[in-house]
Each structure stands twice: as structure tokens, then as C-alpha cells.
Amino acid sequence: AAVHVAKLSDVAVMVIGLPEAYESEGFDRNDMALPDAMVQLVKAVASVAAHSVVVLLGGAPMELPFADDVDSLIWAGLGGEACGEALDELLCGTINPSGKLAESWPIRYEDAACSAYWGKPHRDAQFREGLYVGYRYY
Numbered sequence: 001a002a003v004h005v006a007k008l009s010d011v012a013v014m015v016i017g018l019p020e021a022y023e024s025e026g027f028d029r030n031d032m033a034l035p036d037a038m039v040q041l042v043k044a045v046a047s048v049a050a051h052s053v054v055v056l057l058g059g060a061p062m063e064l065p066f067a068d069d070v071d072s073l074i075w076a077g078l079g080g081e082a083c084g085e086a087l088d089e090l091l092c093g094t095i096n097p098s099g100k101l102a103e104s105w106p107i108r109y110e111d112a113a114c115s116a117y118w119g120k121p122h123r124d125a126q127f128r129e130g131l132y133v134g135y136r137y138y
Contacts, residue, residue: 003044012049013091014042017057032063032109042066055087061105075103 006012016038022029033039046052046069053072056062057079067073074090074097076083089095106112113132127133 002041003048006045006049006052009049011051011053012045013053013055014045015055015057016042018060018062023058023060029060032061032106034062039065043069046070053091063108
């Protein structure tokens with residue numbers, strides 16, 4: 001249904017993000033992947049849409065294998081009660097989405113220096129990446 005509607009629309013806006021089971025307290029994620037069904041839906045809609053926008057909801061980096069397939073990406077973070085209104089203003093051009101944040105995302109999970117040590121059993125946090133702990137070079 002989404003692909004059919006996208007064919008008929010001037011712009012397809014897809015709002016996606018990490019499910020609650022992927023992003024919560026008390027555990028670490030083993031990767032940065034979105035659910036495969038979400039990724040496939042975005043690719044399918046983007047392939048037929050005249051223009052495509054993906055709005056990302058979530059508080060952590062996500063791999064975006066469809067980034068080159070869509071016209072625009074907006075990261076809305078963990079938007080609060082005014083998120084809908086802010087997105088409306090961004091998408092309609094009322095305000096300019098030119099914020100400059102100190103956020104940088106690796107393109108792939110393996111690009112993060114800590115990926116070899118992160119998400120291991122026993123809830124151990126291993127900071128063995130030396131100089132590359134934290135933000136350094138994405």
C-alpha cells in the first residue's frame with residue numbers, strides 16, 4: 001500500500017526509527033541496524049517516489065543503507081511533545097533545518113573503534129580503543 005501511495009504522491013515522507021526493544025536502559029545494542037522490514041520499505045518507496053524524505057526517530061546512531069536512495073534525511077532524535085509541530089514546520093519550509101550539532105555517526109557499526117569490544121556478554125564495558133575512546137574522527 002505504501003509503495004502504491006508513493007507513486008501517486010508528490011513527496012513520500014517516511015517516519016522510521018528504532019523500536020523500543022532496540023533502544024532502552026539496561027542493555028547494549030549489538031549493532032546499529034534498523035529492522036530489515038523498515039529498510040526494505042524505505043528502499044521500495046524511495047524507488048517509486050518523485051521525492052522522498054526519511055524522518056529518523058531515535059536517540060542513537062543507526063546504519064542507513066538507504067541514505068543514497070532518498071532525497072532527504074531528517075534526524076528528529078527523541079522528539080518530545082512538540083516534535084510533530086517542529087517536523088511540520090521543517091517539511092513545509094517554515095523553518096530552516098540547518099542546525100549544527102556535535103553529533104557524528106559512523107556509517108557502519110564496524111567504523112566505530114569500539115565495535116570489536118562493545119555488546120559483549122556479562123555487561124562488561126571495555127574501553128580498549130585507547131586514543132579513540134569517544135568522538136574522534138567520523
